[in-house]
Amino acid sequence: MELDAYLEGAAEQIDIVLDREFGSLPGVLNKASAHLILAGGKRLRPIVVMLAADLIQKGTSQSILPAALALEVTHTFTLVHDDIMDGDVARRGVPTVHTKWDEPTAILAGDVLYAHAFELICAAMASDLAKVRSVSILAGACANLCDGQHKDIHFGNRDNVTEEEYIEMVSKKTGVLYAASAAIGGTLAEGTAQQVNSLYEWGLNSGIAFQIQDDLIDLMADSATSGKDRASDLREGKQTLVAILAREKGIDLTKYRKPALTDAEIDEAIHLLEESGVIADVRKKALEHVEQAKTTLDQFPDSQEKEILIQIASYFVSRGY
Amino acid sequence: MELDAYLEGAAEQIDIVLDREFGSLPGVLNKASAHLILAGGKRLRPIVVMLAADLIQKGTSQSILPAALALEVTHTFTLVHDDIMDGDVARRGVPTVHTKWDEPTAILAGDVLYAHAFELICAAMASDLAKVRSVSILAGACANLCDGQHKDIHFGNRDNVTEEEYIEMVSKKTGVLYAASAAIGGTLAEGTAQQVNSLYEWGLNSGIAFQIQDDLIDLMADSATSGKDRASDLREGKQTLVAILAREKGIDLTKYRKPALTDAEIDEAIHLLEESGVIADVRKKALEHVEQAKTTLDQFPDSQEKEILIQIASYFVSRGY
Structure with a gap:
């Protein structure tokens, strides 16, 4: 697929700059800081910063490159701290910090x-304002x-989390950083307030859709594909959109809330959720956010960047891992 | 003393603004963030920001007030994280976050x-640059x-920390935030590069002196005055300047490295350190940094702000708690 090739190429470019910036810093603390950054990743946030900048003013992405890195660095800082809170031992194939x-x-x-x-951000070539x-x-x-x-941590097993609360949580946990990526790219390229707002909304809705899809991947994908424990959310009783919509339909998922589930049990749960239409409803809601994201780009004239941003939003809900 | 009255009055003004900014935010996380900020403090960093601004251009401190708060907020963020690492349960008379x-x-x-x-910082009224x-x-x-x-954590009981390593550690741990406070005040008031550099050096040297004095207070002051456990650094074998200079003179403090010390043992250690001239040497080094701090202000014409900044540097090494 063309988008895959584009994203891979763009990620490689960003990897080179990140390696130059973080690859040979002295001292233990700097090495610990660089550890997860150098372990790879899809680099989607910096790619979005650069696309948004070029969407506003073709050719500006190179001058604002440091700001693109800033968004990957911000994302990584949250991963380092989240891993402590969640007690996770590995990420991106390496031990957590x-x-x-x-x-x-x-x-x-x-x-x-x-x-x-x-x-x-301050090192970007752009106006001070x-x-x-x-x-x-x-x-x-x-x-x-x-x-x-x-909010995500403290939802815990609370069995009365509403869809509205879930959307607020994922907006903040995942949406706002894609929103900030697009808005910062647009801002540094001197976009108008209206353009920057539209880019922000594109990122917010794309990010929400991304997180809903993440929850579906956790449930549906096998470990070999996703690189994660299969159905960990189900086992932990996490308040995902799947869990919330299932509860609204009277489906009891609490019996799957236990440290280990057999593949047969997981398949049974998936069957139940598919039969009752929960999976379809969740997919539909993710797609609605993708549509909202795409609509916000209507005001921009056609360009390669616009096309890729539209494809990225679709990719967020079609990806299998 | 005049300086005391000035600092108290300035801290009260800052308390009012901090209370307005952080006193009634909604949600658990905001309340946890505001907890230590609202528990009081000497507010020395924001006071320095405002003094530096007024030193450059009388009357600017009010326009850049949000930036002054930024330095207190930064200080508090480091306290919240340090308390986790150090396992401290109380600070400023309240439980840690x-x-x-x-x-x-x-x-x-x-x-x-x-x-x-x-x-x-962004909310200050100042030029974008x-x-x-x-x-x-x-x-x-x-x-x-x-x-x-x-560095401070990982020095641990390492018995070969040099004076140079110690000074680098306290420069970073305490010096740079006073340096940044003075430099940011000067920058936002449109000081020249040379003026801002001098203010930075004033803060760096004052901060180093502050930390050396902190170590002396830990050793010398009784708990009722300092509000802290007496001689905790001695008991923990911390690599303070006192410990480093004592080691250079062949004084063995390791026998005091135990969970509990009697007042007699602490008095004995202090007597040993005074007799050998260690305490005097440590005081001398603190005073050298105060003198360096004062010298950096020579280039500024006399003013009330300059006088107070000079007094603050002296106060850092004369305070008893």
Whole structure:
């Protein structure tokens, strides 16, 4: 597929710059900070920053490259801290920072990345006003990310989380950083307030759809494809959109809430959720957010960047891992 | 004393604004973020921001007030995270954030404050260029703060820490945030590069002196005065300047490295350190940094702000708690 090739090529370019920036820093703390950044990733957020910049003003993406990196660095800082909270031991095929070093080092490594993100915004070649606005957008996104993660943790097994609460949580946990990526790209390329708002909405809705799809992948994909434990959300009783819509239809998923599930049990649960239309409803809601994302781009004239942003939104809900 | 009255009055003004900003935010995470900020404090960093601004251009401190708050918020974010790493249960007379809530909430509360700090810089009334520079200064300070804390933790009981390593550690852990406070005040008031550099050096040297004095207070002051456990550094075998200079003179402090010390044992250790001239040497080094701090202000014409900044540097090494 053409989009796959584009995303791979763009990620490789970003990998080169990240490696130059973080590959040979001295000292333990810098190495701990660089650890997850250098472990790879799809680099979707910096790609979005650059696409948004070029959408507004073709050719600006190279001048604002540091700001694109800032969004990957911000994403990584949240992963480092989230891994501590969630007690995860591996990510991207490498040990998590608090596992490889220790917890204080991981807290500080995340904090160092946080600082770098803002330094990188300031290092972009753009007007000072655009940089100040971008710093504000990024800071606002960070505050929301924290609130989203806090809500996600504290939903726990609470069996009365509403769809509205879930959407607010994923908007903050995943949506706002895609929103900030697109808005910062647009801002640094001197887009109008209306253009920047549209880019923000594109990112917010795309990000929500991304997270809903993530929940579906956790349930449906086998471990070999997803690289994660199969159906971990089901086992943990996580309040995903699947769980919420199932509850609304009177389907009891609590019997699957146990440390280990056989493949047969997981298949049974999936069958139940498919028969009752829950899976279809969840997919439909994800697609609605994709449609909303695409609509926000209507105001922009046709361009390669616009086309790729539209494809990315679709890819977010078609990807299998 | 006149300075005391000035600092108290200035802190009260800042308390009022902090209370307005953080006193009634909704949600658990916001309350956890505001917890330590609302518990009081000397507010020295924001006071320095405002003094530096008025030193450059009398009357600007009110317009850049949000940036002054940013430095207190940054300081608080580091306290929230440090308390987790150090396992401290109380600060400023209240339970620490991870004690009152939980550790994930404390990590996230610190991260939220971090974001607010950058938002507050952007909210100052100043030129965009000055704000971009201030964001860079603050981000650089945060990266250094993390490295200082990392070094402090990992010095542990390592009995070969040099004076040079100690000074680098306290420069980063304490010096850079006072340096950033003064430099950001000067930057937002449109000081020249040379003026901003001098203010930075004033803060760096004052901060180093502050930390050396902190170590002396830990050793010398009784608990009722300092509000802390007496001689905790001695008991833990911490690599303070006292410990380093004592080792250089062949004084063995390791026998005091145990969970509990009687007042007689502590008095004995102090007597030993005074007799051998260690305490005097440590005081001398602190005073050298104070003198360096004062000298950096020579280039500024006399003013009330200059006089107070000079007095603050002296106060840092004369205070008893």
